[in-house]
Amino acid sequence: MNLALSDEQELLREAARGTLSRVATVEAARAALEGGALPDLWPAACEAGWSGLLVSEENGGAGLGAFDAMLVLGECGRVLAGVPLLGHLPASWLLDRGGWDGVEAVASGERRAAFVGAMPPGDLDPGWTWDAPEGKARVPAGGDRAAWVVDAPGADVFVVVGAGGAVSVVEGAQVEAVTRYDATRSLGHVTLAGATATPLDVSPDDAAAAWHLAQALIAAESLGTVETCLDLAVAYAKERYTFGRAIGSYQAIKHQLVEVLRLLENGRSLLYYAGWAGESKPDELALAASAARSVAGRALDYATRVNISVHGGIGATWEHDAPLYFRRAQLSRRLLGGTGAATDRVAGEVMAALPA
């Protein structure tokens, strides 16, 4: 039994924190809301080797695992860094698996990939689906236009999961960049009609695993943001005094902060589960990654709200950092199928796994 981080993993996390600390990402997040340009973190990401993190060594990557990628995403989430890894990593993993010709350039980061993932069939819905441009109904995967694709603007290659979980590599797609509420999150609607599509030699199971990988990555990123919100709120609760004592001494405040910690630790435990399943128990990856996404989404919502309320009125002002994390939480929970779909899949998977 050993779930401790290896020395290499500790190093990877420390290095990620170091790399991201050289850019004032949180300040940039506010400036971006006022129309400022976001810093381009891709060159630093490539230099750190993150672009090839999930690409095998023979294809020029680092050949690391899902859990290692989660560690990096967690660091990005801590500082709201707009590194386009959420789109790139699942795409690069599929390209490596499918032995795509240009994978070395993707591993080096010279060409950036984005993932047009499809939600795999569940116990009630037999089809593969994309996020809809609007509304509650999901759309069948494989159309001409994919909505709300994470990290689409500026991507060179799209890895597209279509009907039946068939995967193709698309180059020359038209991207309409869109920004919603969180200016640090790069999003786009991708028009596939008229672009060049080549089939990628991977199975529908691989396509499903890539979807679950993306779920685990956004969960890890979310929990990084939760960590920061907890740190900020705890620090403030120690220094802000009312009625002669620090507000963190009141149970009303203390218990909320402990609740954030509880959700954070439960989410972390599920990241371990997702990492372990990805490595050793592929049958449980859907359950593990969906559970991680579900708990991380709840934690993110709660933590960003508590961070605001512990700070009082000032926490809800434009000048404060708390709203930046809150904006992140609002949008993140609605991307990649949304946290609600992940929660539903947990129920479906648990019931499907019962002995008949």
Place this chain on the structure above:
Amino acid sequence: MDLNDTPEQAAFRARVRAWLDEHRDEAPPARLPEGGDEADYLAARRAWQGKLAEGGLAGVVWPKDVGGQGLGPIEQVIVNQEISRAGVPGILDVIGVGMLGPTIIAHGTEEQKARYLGPMLHGDEVWCQLFSEPAAGSDLAGVQARARAEDDGSWTLNGQKVWTTNAQFASFGLLLARTDPDVPKHKGLTMFVVPMDAPGVTVRGLRQISGEAEFNEVFFDDVRLDADAVVGGVGNGWATALTTLMFERLTIGLGSEGLGYRADRFAAPIAADPAARRDPDVRKRLGEVAADLLALRFTGYRTLTALQGGQIPGPESALAKVTTVNAAIAATDLIADVIGPDALEDGGEWAYAISFLPGLKSAGGTEEILRNTVGERVLGLPSEPRLDKGVPFSELRAKEREAGTRAAVATRDDDSGRVGA
């Protein structure tokens, strides 16, 4: 990331499994059979504990010189897992062997260790924990059970204890009593061994929501205790009690898998109902509960990783109980919604769980106290001001009454200037 045993652990597991395979047929059923005789069943459970002890499956973490195996918490978990896998009951006296024995090992005299530990380990003498009182639970140091020193060095005990598991058949209890009311409350306490058959000891079953009596209340009327009943020194009762509470957390932590609150158990009755299975609201609630319970499984592995590395487990372990209880409450509530009134049929699995869980919120440390502890120790938040610091216990009640009077009028002259605005 490795969930497998080390070679040494695998060898230990194999040994435990082989012993259980050989002796499984000698085990009594895990629960009293319907209509079975309680005394006979208890005798069988005690005998089985004796066999487990002989096989090295009881007192795993006890030192060798007092009859234990001298192993660590990982080996204890392996034993728990293998016993559960074999479908046999574990030891009867979890409280004695898991919490009270280790307290005597840490604080007892050589004579006490020689007299009590062997029969405790083998199930010949069952023990109970006499700490909580009607007016001292979360604030345990406020116990009022009073032991007065007599001229001959013996003690006279008066008072009441509550929530006492196994008191109805225990031979001894470990009891926290006040021996000096004129010093601050943590200082005037002493721990005693109390023979449960001593004159003046009365045990009464305490029925709970379900109607069953899983606990007792115990009354002490002029109970005489010998001088050598003191454990850990006169006036040192609080430090001695903290040792017990530390082992209580460890016992609960290592045994929590055994509570049986698993995602699949709660999913089964929902999956069996075709309408519920497709209902988005039911699925959302089940998904949230299942995700929480799955997290606990890996929280457990994180705890073991820490223990194995000689580290103290992190906050995730302390908060696991909060997650367990609240997830189980949400799950049984969902199941009652799905099944309807039949879920509440007396004696049924779900009615029993629904009745049991509200009390579990307070058992082994209330949720509120747990959140305080984690908030203060882990997040470093300041504690709330206390009125009892440094005040002799004998003056405390008067102070509490005075504070109560103040609180009653406080809304009228609240200094925030906002109340009622």
